[in-house]
Amino acid sequence: METQDRHIPLRKCIICGRRFPKPELTRYVCSGGDTPQLIRDDKGTLPGRGFYVCFDEECGKRFPKYKGWRRKCQGGKHGK
C-alpha cells in the first residue's frame, strides 16, 4: 500500500516512442479550435490532450517538424 504513492507514471515520447517517467518529459497540450497549436505546459496543469517529448536533443530537433499531433489534436472529428 505505501508503495502506491511512489509510483511514477510513464509517458511515451511522441517522437522516439520510448517511455520515460513523466517528470523527465516536457508536456505540451493542444489548444484545440480550428487552428490548433501546441502550448508548452511546464507546470503540467493545463487541461486537454497532452503530448510528451523527452529531453533527447534529437527529439527536440525533430519535434517542430512532427505533424502527427495535429491529427491527434482534432480527436478524429476532422471532416476530410
Ligand SMILES: [Zn+2]
Ligand atoms: Zn524522445
